[in-house]
Amino acid sequence: MPETHPRSVAVTPRVMGRMRLASQGLLNGGFTSVPDAVRWMTAMQAQDLGSALWAVGQRVPGSAASDVRGAIDAGTVVRSWPMRGTLHLLAPEDLRWILGITSERLMNMVAGRHRELGITADDISHCRDIALKTIETIRTAEGGRGATREQLFAAFEEAGQVTKAQRGIHLIGSLCQRAWLVQGPMAGTNGKVGVQQLFVAFDEWIKDSRDLDRQEGIAELLFRYVRSHGPATVKDFAWWSQVPLAEARRGLASVQDRLVELPFGGTSYWLSPETAALLDDGVPGSRTLLALPGFDEFLLGYQDRSLVLAPEHADLVVPGKNGVFKRIIVAGGEVVGTWARTGNGKAPGVVPEPFSGELGPAAERSFRAQGRAYLKFMAG
Structure with missing residues (x-):
């Protein structure tokens, strides 16, 4: 039977959001390399390359956009269509077996x-x-x-x-x-x-691929999704991967002894034991503010986004429900606004667009620091 974490700490939507930040490597230092971050996340939405670069950059402190492009160019990270007909970043050894799970359904859809x-x-x-x-x-x-x-x-x-x-x-x-x-590699040399x-x-670009059958692969995909995205529901996973819900539930049954069940709001959420352990001493990040890119997995990677984004603000992030996600400001585990890049190549800047109309002084300072980090990253 899966472990059920005791309700010794008051679990709120913001706490759930901060646990997701921790699972995704957005708290406590992140990852040491671009391939490590991408491999941990399993698949990171990347139809907008600029957004994908910063999504990785936020998880790899000290990196630059050129490091992510370099990983793509070298083939240590690949960008392809593994699920939902949308480009993602993946570890090269994962692409073939994930396609083995997802491609038939997509081809039937088209x-x-x-x-x-x-x-x-x-x-x-x-x-x-x-x-x-x-x-x-x-x-x-x-x-x-x-x-x-x-x-x-x-x-x-x-x-x-x-x-x-x-x-x-x-x-x-x-x-x-x-x-x-x-x-494969980037066309041109201007970066x-x-x-x-x-x-x-x-077969020339990806010489080593893992070999998993469908049942084993779905279980592996679900386990890695929960480890990197939890707390999340089985319906979140089924939406993210486009694996039929019945198969997703069978996959969960085969790995749930390695996960933790956290009941919240009448729903079972799943997370790794390491993330669940944060509840013992208080989940970090209550004062953390992040300027995340559009399409970041923190928001996009779930069917139900209401834990971290109030439904009344959803249209401000995805105007007109057109599928285009604006850049988001996340404070204490909650989406509190959007942000935009301003100026041109010679004089770029960033500007916050908080839902409340303004950021407080401390949040404003944190956002400015995030903006400087973003501009430095993209220029690198």
């Missing part, structure tokens, strides 16, 4: 769109051969490290595969879902955040 676009299984196989041949030609004949999306599109078109109307994007996505292609990545052959 099957209707593929029929509209006239994409068949034969087309995908054809494009695999074209893509791998194009990448190999660029590598051997031109000394390149991979192919840009435009180069793959051109090769597809030359072979009679139409790429207009998002057909090309869906073809490349299908090749990545089947672990034939993966995004700008917006530079795209090259596509490379999966």
Whole structure:
């Protein structure tokens, strides 16, 4: 049976939020390297690369944006579509087995769109051969490290595969879902955040992959999610991973003896024993203020975000429910506002946008320190 932590400490939403900060490496020093932080988090949403860089930076004290780009460039961190059809940062050895769990459901979800676009299984196989041949030609004949999306599109078109109307994007996505292609090194050498990545052959870029069957993999994925995101519910995990809830519950049953159950608000939350132990002496971070990026796992990584973000403020973080998350200010485990970058490359700055209208003097000083750290990180 799982351990149930005694209610010796008054557990509030803010305490739950601070425990999540601790689980995610946002308190008490974080991690010593970029790959270590990404591996601990298992998957960090990264469709906006600039936000993903700072998400890692907040968890690796003393790092710079160039360190995260360098890890991507070296292949010690990969950026791909492991779940929810959205880009994430992952450890390279984790990508294949996670795709083995998630890709079939995603491909079923886009099957209707593929029929509209006239994409068949034969087309995908054809494009695999074209893509791998194009990448190999660029590598051997031109000394390149991979192919840009435009180069793959051109090769597809030359072979009679139409790429207009998002057909090309869906073809490349299908090749990545089947672990034939993966995004590899950064294109260009100017180090700008917006530079795209090259596509490379999966087996050439990721030579060592873990091998887990579906049941074992779901249990592993759930355990690592709870360890890095807890306190969280099984429904949070099912949403985050897109693993069907019934399978998620079976996965929980196989690992719950290594986790702690914390009842709160009529719901069972799960967390690691290490995070639960913080309740014994008081959860740290009550005075910690963080300027986190948009799409950070602290907020986005849960189906139910109401523990840390008051529902009446949700539209201020995701205006119009358009799926675009603004940068957030987190104080004491609670989202208390958003923030924005101002100025241009020569004179950048940051400005807080608190829900209450203003930050107190101490919070203002903390935010300014966070702003300086952010600008230094992004410039590095």
